[in-house]
Amino acid sequence: MPSIIPIDDPDDPRIDAYRDIRERDLVGRAGLFIAEGRVVLEKLVGSTRFRPVSLLIAAKRLASLDGLLAELPDDVPVFACEQAVFDRIAGFPVHRGILAIARQVDKPTPDALLESAEDVLFLSAIANHDNMGGIFRNAAAFGIGAVLLDPDCCDPLYRKAIRVSVGATLLVPFARLDRGEDALALFERHEVASVALSPAGDTLLHGWRPAARNALLLGAEGPGLSPALLARTRSLRIAMANGFDSLNVATTSGIVLHHLSAYRV
Amino acid sequence: MPSIIPIDDPDDPRIDAYRDIRERDLVGRAGLFIAEGRVVLEKLVGSTRFRPVSLLIAAKRLASLDGLLAELPDDVPVFACEQAVFDRIAGFPVHRGILAIARQVDKPTPDALLESAEDVLFLSAIANHDNMGGIFRNAAAFGIGAVLLDPDCCDPLYRKAIRVSVGATLLVPFARLDRGEDALALFERHEVASVALSPAGDTLLHGWRPAARNALLLGAEGPGLSPALLARTRSLRIAMANGFDSLNVATTSGIVLHHLSAYRV
Incomplete structure (x- = not known):
């Protein structure tokens, strides 16, 4: 001591x-x-x-x-x-x-994380520390193996993100992709099924049955995931009431991860 | 103009x-x-x-x-x-x-709201404006008819609660119960089925099939709903990973309301 x-x-x-x-x-x-x-x-x-x-x-x-x-x-x-x-x-x-x-002291690579994690979250342009912390808290609560970040995400180790996550950013391993690195190709190489969350998604979340390994893709509220990325992957939407088509991205992660953990194969 | x-x-x-x-x-x-x-x-x-x-x-x-x-x-x-x-x-x-x-200019009573709303949320001791705003945002997103508050809840019309709710506290009608007023008796009188959310709940959320009309009861993170109230109602829990038994209450409301809206009879 x-x-x-x-x-x-x-x-x-x-x-x-x-x-x-x-x-x-x-x-x-x-x-x-x-x-x-x-x-x-x-x-x-x-x-x-x-x-x-x-x-x-x-x-x-x-x-x-x-x-x-x-x-x-x-x-x-x-x-x-x-x-x-x-x-x-x-x-x-x-x-x-x-x-x-x-x-x-240990900075795992995306590849290393994908070798060990069953399911992962991929975050694009999550720049708000409250949202980052909230997403990690949900990832820990539902036992997600890793979080991957694009270069436009904020740092999960910022003081507020750690606090909002209740320490989950120290629990769930994460790694950042390089700019231009193709997340979907990375997931494909590791035989992880990519599923994007989008208000314009093809399928309703509650009808989705997860694969053996899943990468769940989340973008910032407002802009969302890029059309180029959405065009290349399966996408899910959450059914909402008319006229208020708006969920917080951390809440969205909780809803999707609950569904994944309940219907995991 | x-x-x-x-x-x-x-x-x-x-x-x-x-x-x-x-x-x-x-x-x-x-x-x-x-x-x-x-x-x-x-x-x-x-x-x-x-x-x-x-x-x-x-x-x-x-x-x-x-x-x-x-x-x-x-x-x-x-x-x-x-x-x-x-x-x-x-x-x-x-x-x-x-x-x-x-x-x-119009302050509806709990009874008036229960006469018109199909499903309602009942909040106990939600004292944090971020959580209050987040819960209302989810209530609006999933088309919940009304929110009922116990006397220990903060004001949904505080500046920060309105902002976090993206204006939903001005959309979803709410009313506050008097101290000592029996929420469960109120719901029973209006033929609304009470279901409490609790980490110690009897049933897993994803196995729950909602009734025709439901009152979902949420308490503050940490203390949760009172044991006296939990003893008198059906309760649901959300399955979580070992060792991190912690969800934010606004996120919890999103998960439960998504389930309700997906499996509403």
């Missing part, structure tokens, strides 16, 4: 990585990300793909985290401070008083 | 109702609410249950709203100002440049 390093001065350079994290979140930092709260920290500590770099804990939370801290490697610094100092460091009130800086 | 009233001074008392709306949103204002953006404004103008009190429009948006403004009663003031003045009035950048103050 690492030793606890007390921090009294909000300007202490040792905790620079935690300074004004709301701002930093907007710009991102190469290879590092911020995890918040106990549930996310548990997933981080239990992960083989990610590794904590350091922790910043409000003193009042230390006792309740005892067991979890004991699982950390000895060389991970655990900084501890009073809540008021914590909030000054972070730049806003962090009621949960638990932050970690972490790093991705 | 109302005449346009130009506003040059952000401190003009005629637009006091729009001042620092982010703060006001937190405290609420008896009987009035704020609608943002074109899509929501369309639903407001088309509604019989709500009535616009006034509008504040960025000058650059006026031309594109011409048709919509023509549908307004003549006595609804339409204030117009430059975007910079708009943002100073509102207290933050409102890129869409479209705000309205509105009032609920």
Whole structure:
């Protein structure tokens, strides 16, 4: 178990990585990300793909985290401070008083993920962190093996995406395709059936019977998946009431993944 | 069509109702609410249950709203100002440049809604505006006739709930039960079958076949519905992967409403 390093001065350079994290979140930092709260920290500590770099804990939370801290490697610094100092460091009130800086140590390729996952999600241009987090939360809830992202998707390791996912972006493995890489050809090579979700889909979702392995394709609300991609794959639509043809993309993922898990062959 | 009233001074008392709306949103204002953006404004103008009190429009948006403004009663003031003045009035950048103050003019009772709606949602202790908005969006998408709220639910007319719902809180009629009012007895009186959603539900959702009329009961994530209520009604659960037994309540509503609409008798 690492030793606890007390921090009294909000300007202490040792905790620079935690300074004004709301701002930093907007710009991102190469290879590092911020995890918040106990549930996310548990997933981080239990992960083989990610590794904590350091922790910043409000003193009042230390006792309740005892067991979890004991699982950390000895060389991970655990900084501890009073809540008021914590909030000054972070730049806003962090009621949960638990932050970690972490790093991705294992970056699987799309091919590697497709070799092991049964079903996968493929996301195109999902640029909203709430939606990204919500989709990963559903992927974890329904046991999806991997998420593949096109180059226009936002980072699942952004602070808000992790938080909204309840830590699922640390659980469900993901990989990003290169620009111009043909997702459908990739799925075909791995003998995974591609199925696109679209308001203009050919078939109603509830009549769909999944194949042995499925890649479910989701695009951003509004623009949706590209016509070029839709022209090359089977597509499903969700029947909706007249005049309000609008579902959130994370909700759509939940509906489709529930159907897949209920009717999986 | 109302005449346009130009506003040059952000401190003009005629637009006091729009001042620092982010703060006001937190405290609420008896009987009035704020609608943002074109899509929501369309639903407001088309509604019989709500009535616009006034509008504040960025000058650059006026031309594109011409048709919509023509549908307004003549006595609804339409204030117009430059975007910079708009943002100073509102207290933050409102890129869409479209705000309205509105009032609920028709408040149906739970009994009145149950007389006309086929299926209804009953929400208990949904206190998060994102979730409230998401649930209404799904209710509209799947054509649910009414939403009933217990006294611990937040207000579907809060700015953020309306925005997240894409205006659905202005479309799907809702009513709030009094504290202590027995929701299950109410549904029974109207011959509507009650079905609760719970992670500990008796039956898997995908095996459920809806009755002619259904009341779907949803509680807040975490605490869920009260054991007293669950003991008195049929309950459904959504099958999830081991170790991540967690769905967002708005996503849950989407999954259940999709099932209901697909298998409605």
